[in-house]
Amino acid sequence: MRAPVIAFATAMAILSPPLVNAQAPDEPAATTESATDDPADERAAQFVGVTGAETERIPGGTLMLAAYAIVWILLFGYLFRMRMMQRQTADELRRLGAEIKAPGGS
């Protein structure tokens, strides 16, 4: 018998705050409605003038320059790496060739 009572009391404790809150905004709601009779006025009032120099919040030009710089840097970096790899291999081939041709080599 005690369990349903505890369950009921817990449910009331959980549910009661929203019920209290739901009743509370009745009075302020009327105040808000009277302040904004026309929704169009509300939207127009949202425009805010720029103070100081007019700049984009996210600079598109800088982002574009960064993107193109990344492309060229990566590309030339890779070409440089490949050139180094090619040079190393050519040097090693030459060294191995000399080793083979030397007396005592194969």
Added chain:
Amino acid sequence: MPGLMLAFKPIMSRARQSGSSTVWALLLFSTLVLFGATLYAIFVLAPVEQQMGIAQKIFYFHVPSAYAMYIGFGTSAVGSLLYLIKRDAKWDAVGVAGAEVGFLFWLIVILTGPLWARKAWGVWWTWDPRLTTTLLAGMIFAAYLALRSMGEAGEVEKRFAAGLAIFGLIDLPLIHYSVQRWRGVHPTVITGKGGGLESEMYVALGLSFVAFTGLAILLLWARITVERQRARTAHLRFELMHQ
């Protein structure tokens, strides 16, 4: 030792080599001219986009880079598959070159994309299906390259890496169709329906696609040559050590 001397014999005959040099020079020249024309089309012909502004111009290098990434990773998977079937070192070289070139273009895609997204979406990154599958492809081929960069790869490493490249190939159609099949925020301006771009924008993008194709082929060609040379050197070194 005749075997060693034979190893020094160039792969291509002198005539074939000079023929290849001509094709190489022509391809290089055409690609350079195309890149010049592409840059002109991007910055002079194509208009600035209304909503995204000048940051939209990132798109003209970002999308063809993604396409070049497909070429690289696709080449790697095909080379790997042929290597597993034929066990010929030249296909292994194709696999390595494709993975590396594809990874270069993947880096371009994954770094330029967020720069555009910051302007268009207000965030650098979001877990959109296309972005996520692209990241996954990069991780698979990064694993391939990591495996191949650990000293001289033995037969087991080569085969395992080849398997990874084939596994990576499965992800490529997922990247491509993710924007159509799953909900996401990535734009789909290039569709079969058309109408996603202005005509000058199409010119710039088309030129860029051709230029990037030329670049991908040149890089693959050069990298395959270097990889085959490296394989020959490794073979020679091995023979010298065990003679």
